[in-house]
Amino acid sequence: MSVIGIDFGNDGCYIAVARQGGIETIANDYSLRSTPSCVAFGEKNRVLGVAAKNQMTTNMKNTIHSFKRMLGRQFRDPKVQAEISSFPFRVVELPDRGVGIVVQYLNEEQIFTPIQITAMLFSKLKLTAEQALGIKVNDVVIGVPCYFTDAERRAMLDAAVTAGLNVLRLFNETTATALAYGIYKQDLPGPEEKPRNVVFVDCGNSNIQVSVVAFNKGKLKMLATSADANLGGRDFDRLMAHHFAMEFKSKYKIDATGNPRAWLRLCTEVEKLKKQMSANSTDLPINIECFMDDKDVSAKLNRATMEEMAAPLLKRVESTLQHCLQDSSLKLDDISSVEIVGGSTRIPAIKLLIEKVFNKVPSTTLNQDEAVARGCALQCAMLSPAFKVREFSVTDVQPYSIRLVWQDESGQEGDMEVFPKNHQVPFSKMLTFYRREPFTLQAQYTVPSTFPDPIIGHYTVENVAPGPEGECQKVKVKVRVNLHGLFTVASASLTEKRETTEESQEIMETEDKQDKASTDGPVNNQDSKVENHSTPAEEGSQQEKMETEKSTETPTPTKVTKNEGNEKKGKKVLKTVELPIKEVIKSLNAADLNSLVERESQMVQADKLENDRINAKNAVEEYVYDVRSRIYDDLEQYISPSDREKLSHQLEDTETWLYEEGEDCNKQVYLDKLAELKKQGEPIKGRRREREELPAAFESLLSSVQLARKATEQFNQGDEKYNHLDGAQVEKVEKVIVEKQEWVDKNLGVITATALHVDLPITSSQVRSEKSSFDALVNPIINKPKPKPKVEEPPPAEKKEGDKAEGEQPNGPKINGQEQEQSNEKPTEPMDVD
Ligand SMILES: Nc1ncnc2c1ncn2[C@@H]1O[C@H](COP(=O)(O)OP(=O)(O)OP(=O)(O)O)[C@@H](O)[C@H]1O
Ligand SMILES: [Mg+2]
Structure with missing residues (x-):
């Protein structure tokens, strides 16, 4: 995951x-x-x-x-x-x-x-x-x-x-x-x-965001945020680019502001200059060749002049910093440090402003x-x-105040602020309405907002009908700013009065479960903690306001428990009915989103195919370059002069083909082309590789033969190390040694006699497999372990009382109790411990 x-x-x-x-x-x-x-x-x-x-x-x-x-x-x-x-x-x-x-x-x-x-x-x-x-x-x-x-x-x-x-x-x-x-x-x-x-303070490419956060062990709480959504590094770039464009206009009579390509090049160069300026206060040059009308341009700028030009931008930085401080209601002394992130906080003037506003040197x-x-x-x-x-608990805030607007039954507009600016999120509130019919709530940002269209969405609570006596129903609406910071109407429910029966008791149980499930939806514990903790107080205060709208026929809730009374009929209970909500929000509908998903995945697939095709083409090109240079270098001796010439032509033709009719073929054409080239090129590389690997392979085989020969000689001399070997087996080894030596001598002769550009009749892998089979046959014979000598059991009479005491075993190491016990049990095999 x-x-x-x-x-x-x-x-x-x-x-x-x-x-x-x-x-x-x-x-x-x-x-x-x-x-x-x-x-x-x-x-x-x-x-x-x-x-x-x-x-x-x-x-x-x-x-x-x-x-x-x-x-x-x-x-x-x-x-x-x-x-x-x-x-x-x-x-x-x-x-x-x-x-x-x-x-x-x-x-x-x-x-x-x-x-x-x-x-x-x-x-x-x-x-x-x-x-x-x-x-x-x-x-x-x-x-x-x-x-x-x-x-x-x-x-x-x-x-x-x-x-x-x-x-x-x-x-x-x-x-x-x-x-x-x-x-x-x-x-x-x-x-x-x-x-x-x-x-x-995070000042990036196009915006600056400031926040004040309170930290305690295991938690953070966002106190306030402020931002200027239109102020970042690119604004400094544009300012400088404009300055240079004006200079070039008077100096070279060219206008970069009307030429998108020149403007883009200027902005790119200026950004580099700006970064240098963060580390240097001296005059810095800008030089662009063939900038416009084939003219090379150059100019200079230093940090102080740039800062002067950027004064209006810096003023806005300062006011964003100050806004945040004000919104947090903290005094300067309450702030322990200022941390900077984002590329543009590297600009020295911005660092200085931060220090000026917060009276602290910013840290990184x-x-x-x-x-x-x-x-x-x-x-x-x-x-x-x-x-x-x-x-680590994280308590965030939301940036704008959100209000709800609705019409009451008489068509009068009502409204209230549900989430003030910097209200903590995620958060839910329960609102109560008294209605006889479906009604619509409109959520919007409280004007003035930075968004031109303040409306967040319309939410229609459906299936609301008058009560049995035509009275208003109590409708509870849960509004929420969720984990993503999105406003939602999470649920709406209606409380109905019912006569109890056994059936209705079952309904109550289900209702309980639904209630639990709808409390939070798919959010984390932290979210529910916030909600559970704070909802009751909020609910009370909201209810008060909303109830100005309520009808006089307000039903009084009756608390019902499952074991209430034995009578099966006539008892009034409350039943909670979840109501459907139809929302109109600024989000794609499922069908549109699905088609985007499909389109994107098709484009990803198409990119992959194109990538594979280009890789296949590049592989042909790389092979051409690789082999072409090497047949006159390290591969030269491994190809005959006439074949070299032929291959050289083939490679050149392929290169030309790549730039002409082979420029835009499908993947298989390139794969075939590469295979064709490899048919010629790989045997040459193979011959070189074999000549490099064969000596090591023969050396390894010969060293096995040598070791075996030494063992047989020692056996024949009666060496004590080998006197347990079987003579017939040793003879078998001697025979194989002779055969293998002959095989090596013969093949080494062939190799020496074969020209480098001709394929050898023997390969290094064959030699390695000869060594393996030799080792498999010979090693078990010559490495046969010696049988263990019999050790006389000490006569029982020599054993004394106390001989079993720890540490007094003659040959066994003192390891632990268990080891001790074992050696006591097997006094005849003390050598085994060694
Ligand atoms: N040494 C520097 N001096 C001045 N500016 C710099 C320096 N290094 C990077 N920048 C600027 O920082 C900006 C990029 O910063 P960052 O990566 O934080 O932005 P971003 O996160 O992509 O954008 P945004 O946060 O606005 O969406 C660029 O404008 C770049 O020119
Ligand atoms: Mg950023």
């Missing part, structure tokens, strides 16, 4: 795995731990991760990036529009108002959604993990920005499902970082002591790039039944 954590960053992804020895990050096929969040399309296949980024400048229109920022959003969303304005690829509005990314794939125009593109990247990460671990990967925990809305989270889950991943939890990146920090800390204050408050206890993935892997291990992890 896989225990994997994924940090899907806007710039790059990290995969971490929990193993018995701890958490490790996984390297991809380029031996890199970061896999760029890039997906590219070609004529024959998709190109994913590192390979996609590498071909970006030559295939700009079909290389997709920054798609994480479009997940769960509509085309007209200002955030999407802002992204599109900087994309070199085409994005269109889909009939459902969603985002469609247009690419040329398999020689035709195709449109994919951000969910599909994300799924493609996830498929790549899944494959990377599977190749590294050698097992199938399904269960994962994926990091999400803490500010992600319901729609964005649902889109992320849909993408994961499309890629065949089973998400045990969408885990806020801030919380993942905090977990990766806290679980290894041995010196946290005790559970009842004042917690240790730590600030975490965690691996800045891998902390989120590691925290996710830890969480996956905690949720996985296959893994045992140190107990």
Whole structure:
């Protein structure tokens, strides 16, 4: 069972795995731990991760990036529009108002959604993990920005499902970082002591997230989070790129802002410069050859000038830091340290701001790039039944306040805030409504929200009908923010009054069970702990508010127990009936999701076939290069001059073929071509190999013969070592020795007489098998063990009282009681102990 954590960053992804020895990050096929969040399309296949980024400048229109920022959003969303304005690829509005990314794939125009593109990247990460671990990967925990809305989270889950991943939890990146920090800390204050408050700042490629977390032994509690979803390293890149573009415009009369390829190259170079700037404050050069109109460009910039330009960005960093501090209601003195993660916290100006706001030098206890993935892997291990992890409770918060809106029976709108901002999650609340007919609840983010469409979903509680006397029914609705941070209406139930009979008692029992089952659904213990602990108080307060709506015919609940009364009729009991809920949410329906899953798996299969085809082609090319250079080098003597010339022509023809009609064949054609070449090339390599291996094989055989000969000679000289051997058997050995020596001499002669480019009549494996059969025949004879000499039993008269005392056996070592006992039992065989 896989225990994997994924940090899907806007710039790059990290995969971490929990193993018995701890958490490790996984390297991809380029031996890199970061896999760029890039997906590219070609004529024959998709190109994913590192390979996609590498071909970006030559295939700009079909290389997709920054798609994480479009997940769960509509085309007209200002955030999407802002992204599109900087994309070199085409994005269109889909009939459902969603985002469609247009690419040329398999020689035709195709449109994919951000969910599909994300799924493609996830498929790549899944494959990377599977190749590294050698097992199938399904269960994962994926990091999400803490500010992600319901729609964005649902889109992320849909993408994961499309890629065949089973998400045990969408885990806020801030919380993942905090977990990766806290679980290894041995010196946290005790559970009842004042917690240790730590600030975490994660500034990545496109966002900054800040959190304040309270740690006690065995637990962490998120106190507050704040974020700027549109501020990260790429904004510094763009700022500098714009600066240089202006400089080049006046210096070289070229405008990079209007040329997507030049702009992309400039951004790439500028990012490198920015990283150098984090370590150097001096003037740093930027040089790009053939930048535009065949002109080489160069310029300089230093850190101080960059910081001046970036003042507005830095101001926003500062206000995000301050927001979090305010939301946490902590004083500076309450904060014990500030930890930084994310690539852009390496920018010195950002570090200084952190120090200024929190009055502490930021520390880098965690691996800045891998902390989120590691925290996710830890969480996956905690949720996985296959893994045992140190107990550590995680209490998270949700970023926006959520309210419910409904219409009462008279059509009046009612609303209430169910989960305020920074309310702990996962969490459930029970609300009570008094209704005669089905009703709809609308969940929405309290305006103003960072999401243009504040509506989370509509939930219609069905099958509500008036009571027997036309009165309102008491409907309990359980609302919940679950482990993924998704709002749900988890259940709705109606309490009916019934006359008891034996049957109704059975119903009560079933009802009990259902109730238990519906308490939590598929969530972990930690979740239920939170809920059980806090629900009653919440339920009371919610009920109070909701009951302003209630009808006057409120039924009073009567508590009923199973053994209540012996009468079979006439007793009033309450029966709980689960009500169906119809929801309209921003998530794909099952049929659409299934078709995405199928499409993705077809594309994965097609990529695999194309990969195999390319590998087969590369194998032909590699063979050509390998043999062609070696027949004039180490293989030269093992092929006759005329054959060498013939083979050389064949190799050259194959190389030409690869670039012409053989450029684009199917896999079998390449396999056949390789087989054809190998028919010529392998015998040459084989002859060389044999000439190398034969001496060692003969040496080994001769050494066996030599040993056997020595043994027979010693036997014939009456050596005491061999005087137990049987003479007839020894004669047999002598005969085989002679035969084998003749065989060796004959074959060595043949080998010497054979030219190097001619196949030998004898192979090294034949020689090795000759040695084996020789050893099998000879060794049992000459290595026959000597019989044990008989030892006289000491006369009983010599035994004295006390001879049995420990340690006084003449030849037996003093081992333990048992050994002692044995040697006492067998006094005649003391030699055996030696
Ligand atoms: N030494 C450095 N100095 C300045 N910036 C750096 C340095 N190293 C990396 N970066 C920047 O960090 C960013 C990448 O950071 P990170 O990997 O944390 O982002 P991400 O997780 O992919 O994105 P996000 O968190 O926004 O989704 C890039 O913009 C990169 O240029
Ligand atoms: Mg990140």
